Amino acid sequence: MRRTAGAATLIWVLLVLVGVVVVARATYVADLSAFLPRTPSPQQRLLIEQLREGPAAHLMIVALQGADARTRARASTQLARLLASDPAFVAVNNGDAARLARDREFLFRHRYLLSADVTRQRFTAEGLRAAISDSLDRLASPEGLLVKPLFARDPTGELLGIIDSLGPGQAPHTTEGVWSSPDGTRALLLVQTRAAGSDTDAQQAACEAIRRAFAAVVAALPEGQDGAVRLLMSGPPVFAVAARAIIKSEVVRLSSLSAALIVVLLLAVYRSLPALLLTLVPVASGALAGVACVAAGFGAVHGITLGFGITLIGEAVDYSIYLFIQAAADFRHLVWPTIRLGVLTSVCGFAALLPSAFPGLAQLGLYSIAGLIAAALVTRFVLPAWRQRVHSIRDLTAAGAAVARVLERAASARAVLVLVPVLAATALYAHRGALWSRELASLNPVSLADQALDERLRAEAGAPEVRYLAIASGPDREAALAAAQALSERLAALVESGVIGGFESPARFLPPLATQSARRDALPAAPELRARLTTALSGLPVRAAVFAPFIDDVEAARQAPPLTPADLAGTSLGAALDALLVKGSGGWSALLPVSATSGDLSSAAIAQLRAAVAADPAAHAAVLDLKGEADRLYSGYLSAALRLALAGFAAIVLLLVIALRSLSRMLRVVLPLALSVLAVVGLLAAAGRPLTILHVVGLLLIVAVGSNYALFFDRTRAQPHAGSVPRTLASLLVANLATVVAFGVLAVSRVAVLADLGSTVAPGALLALLFSAMLAGSALRPGAARG
Amino acid sequence: MRLLATRRHGHVRFEEVHQIAMLERPLESSGELVYEAPDHLEERTLAPRVETLVLDHGVLTARRGSRTTTLPLREYPQVAPFVESIRATLAGDRAALERLFRVRFTGDLAHWTLRLTPADSTLARAVKDIRIEGAREAIRTVEIRQNDGDRSVLTIGPEIPP
Known part of the structure; x- marks a missing residue:
């Protein structure tokens, strides 16, 4: 006995060392990859590329508010100048006239x-x-003022034609010469970062660069105005950074809070520091094993997994609570078999998450399985040897007896439980329309207030969220541009017939070489042009001599070299080109954002759009519905989670039938768990909370975690004269409180996914204990106790 | 001004003459003006060629043949005086007029003249002044003089019965 304990301790020490090494060398990530599928379909791959590298992923909206319009305009101009000289940014646009003039000048030339x-x-x-x-x-006409200065050089109105084709002006309002919100209370800047959206470190550096530049601008403002201007930032890069920061801080905050609460709980119960420290050994070992296994199995550990993992504290602590509170003599033969079965049911539940395509869930599954098994094994084989050194644990028999009396009174009212399915069904029926949340946004760790700010700034800046993208690709830039040009012609027909409102295309400001040379070849030589012009002007109130500058410009255009991307540098068209013409792993892609005439595209319009894009199979073009694809991704996760949860439940039922060798005992264990699940679903529905994927997972965990309590009641009923019922009850109550504390802490998280999981499991675990006790019948009677 | 503001709707004929130095002879056009208080103004040119200009909530839309051009006035502040002077006068919107111009009123109700000079230096670069003549709640002529000597005169004819 002593020897096995020594060997177990030695193995444990070695494994801890291995675990520490693995955990120390592991990579930790906290970006949106936790929410993206592990094995994406081709459409999902496009979506992920867009989310990580797409034009939207580079765009930040910066707003300055406070002080007066003149001060804001001044700050905006200086901020734009500072940022424009920073290589972290491809483009900074605050709507100043100089930039507009540069763009016009480029288009005109x-x-x-x-x-x-x-x-x-x-x-x-x-x-x-x-x-x-x-x-x-x-x-x-009133436009005459715009046309007149150009008339002699551009009598055919090419510039206005190009400006028209670039789309209706969605530019923001202008106050004091710079972009502002329509009410003029905020100056606006659009900033395009060089780094891709997936590079959170670089995006964080970019955000910090903006804050630093802003601080410098504010410091340079005249006395009295410097404190009044405030900086607001939004957009995917800001969100990526915020999401990572919030996940990091939440994991630290919640795990310390959870650990502190459990320490207080255990100290109050044990009144013994050594017992407390020993209780934490399996927990720490479990957490270490969990992180190490995830690091080894997935290559990188997501921050969100560590957040989910806080729940392990609440569960793993249970085993040592059973060890310390229940009678020492009973542990190996009475308590351990029940714990073993409890661990197995929990493992069944978590194993159901392993095949999930949602990496966050798969990691949670592996983390919990490894953690629970490690914690249980440490409790069984390492702790007992040390237990003897802890003498002063309070005997909880009296407290347990009191709990038993309360529970017995509750049990006499167990007929009330019939109401649970009735009430739950009523709540579900009443809210049947809005039962499920079907949007990927429900996984978004960014706060609703920040999302609302983003929406408002986007509307003010005329930078609406792009929903539909036509994508034309080719092996090189030229091929992608040619494909975009061909696609543009088909999309133009859809605009003409009013199917779509408009679209952007990189080929508009960088036409493919073939198009450029066709246009150049269409220009007649000077003598020929002069002759045609004379014929053209007969009867018109203007003399050919006026158009000498036109003839010179056409001749110059005939001689000019073709446009290259370098010619666009420094204009906002150059920034747009960077965003819309991108080099991917397998070649170049041209992105053509498509907008609706108003609101969203109708399904008929989408079908026509898809047909037009697919019309030329040689063109390698596709349509991507960013929001639709994201929501499909999420509903895929959701239905998969439902399937997995049901499979996990079935596995638990099967395990119980095999272990208990009795259908009726299995039913007695499962019934209170099923009732708690129903009660929690009913409560969530009644509270008007649409169910997300994490609620579904939470329901599975209610069964996986709650089965531990139900199994103890089953054991007391099956062996009425073995063990102390009051001490068992006391240990169950403490273990349950620890679990409820851990999940309850998650429930107050600012990260939606963590809060969803916590707010499901915390009440569920509590109800599972209560319902199990109420349905335990004679097992509760203190008379059955041996003392 | 208040008298003008009482008018909710108008539908009149117009003739317009543009004198542009670059051209050999003035450009003449005619058509109908439609006004709905307070910010919808439509100029339907019928001759020599059909063309429609619509000013609605600060956005100017021009339709010629199959082509439509949209100019949000806030992006093209230099265009604003050409249409805002007429719209704001029709609407009796003194505040809007005074945002863009210095306003001088002469004459009496039976025959009045508004002389508008641009308040803003960017506007002043193009437009020298605008003279609007009218009688009671009706506008008779709008003359716009530009700094380069070009000018246009819009003459408003009789009301077209609905």
Whole structure:
């Protein structure tokens, strides 16, 4: 006996050392990858690429509020200047006139390569006459002021045509010369980071660079105004950083809170420091084993797993509580077999999570299995040897007897339990329309207030969330641009027929070389153009001599080299090109965000869009519905979680039938658990909380964790004269409180997924104990106690 | 001004002459003006070519043939005086007029003249002044003079019965 204990301790010490090494060398991540599927479908792969690297993943909205408009404008200009010189940012736009002028200047200089109207037909005498007549109409309209300075150089109105094709102005309002919210109370800047959305470290550095630049700008403001300006930031890079920070801080905060509460609970119960310390040994060993196994099995440990793992504290502590509170003599033969079966049922429950495509859940499964097994084994083989040195644990027989009396009174009212399924069914029926949350957003660790701010700033900045993307790809940049150009023509037809509202395309400001040379070839040589112009102008109120600058510009365009990405540098079109033309692992992709005429695209419109995009199979184009795909991903997780939870439940039932060798004993164990699940679902529905994937997992855990209590009652009933009922009850109550504390702490988390899990399991575990006791019948009677 | 503001709806004929130095002869056009208080103004040119200009809630939309151009006035502040002067006068919106111009009223109710000079330096670069003549609640002519010597005169004709 002593020798086995010594050997067990030695093995334990060795394993702890191995665990410490593995845990110390493990990688920890806290980005959104915890929520992305492990083995994505092709559509999901596109979605993930967009979430990680897409244009939206680089875009930050920065707002300045407080002080007066002039001060904000000044701060905006200086902030933009500071950030523009920082290589962490591809583009910084605050709507100042200089940038607008640069963009116009670029479009004007290259108008004959950029305008889709440049064709051979347009430069015939008839074509020129029609285009110039249009410009004359414009001259005589309020737009005349815009057209007049350009008329002699651009009589065919190419610049206005290009500006029109780039889409209706969605630019924000302007106050004091810089972008502002419509009410003028906030200055707005759009900032594009160089780093991809998935590079959280770089995004964090970018966020810090903005804060630093802002602090410098504020410090340089005149006395009296410096304190009044405030900085607001939003957008996916900010969210990625915030999500990581919040997960990190929540894991630290909640695990310390949970540990502190359990320590207080155990100290109050044991009144013995050594017993407390020994109780924590299996917990710490379990946590170590869990993290080490996840690190070894998944390569990287998600922060969210550690958050979920807080629950292990509450569960693993139970085993040593049973060891210390129940009579020492009973442990090996009475208590341990029950614990063993309890661990096995819990393992069944968590094992059901292992196949989940949602990495956070799969990691939670592995973490908990490893942790529980380790904690149980340490309790069984390592702790008993040390237990003898702890003499002064309070005898809880009296307290247990009191608990038994209370529970017995409750048990006499067990007929009330019939109401549980009735009430739960009523609540579920009443809320049947809004029972499930079907949006991926329900997993979002970012607070609702931050999401609301993002929505508001987006609306103010005219940067709506892109939902539909047409993607054209090719082996190189030129091929992707050519595919985008071909796709643009088909999408233009959809705009024309009102199916879609509009679209953007990188080919508009960087046309593929073939298109550029076709346009250049459409331009006639100077003498020819002069002759055609003379014919075109007959009868129009303008002389050909006015257009000498036009003839010079066309001739210059005929000689100019083709446009390259370098020509766009420093303009907002260059920033747009960076966002919409991206190099991926397998080549280049051109992204064409598609917008609806109003609101969302109808399903008929989506079908037409998909058909148009798929019309040319050689073009390698696809449509991606970002929100739809994300929600499909989530509902996939949800239905998988439901299936897995049912499988886990079935496995637990099967295990109980085998272990207890009796259908009726199994039913007696399962009935109170099923009732607690029903009660919790009913409560959640009645509280108007739509069920998320973590609630489903929580329900499974109610069964997995609650079975431990039910099994003890089953044992006391099966062997009425073995062990002390009051001490068993006392240990169950303490163990239950520890579990409820751990999950209850999660329930107050600011991270939605943690809160969902905690708010399901904490009441569920409590009810599982209560219902098990109420249904235990004669097993509770103190008369059955041996003393 | 208050008298003008009482008017909710108007539908009139107009003629317009633009004198532009670059061109050999003035551009003449005619059509109908439709006004719905307070911020919808429509200029339907019928001759020489059909063209519709709509100012609605600060966005100017021009339709020529199959082509539509949209100009949000806040993005093109230099265009604003050309349409805002007419709209704000029709709406009796003195505050809007005074945001853009210095306003001088002469004459009497039976025959009045508003002389608008741009308040803002960016506007002043293009537009020299605007003279609006009217009688009681009706506008008769709007003359816009630009700094480069170009000018336009809009003459408002009789009301078109509904």
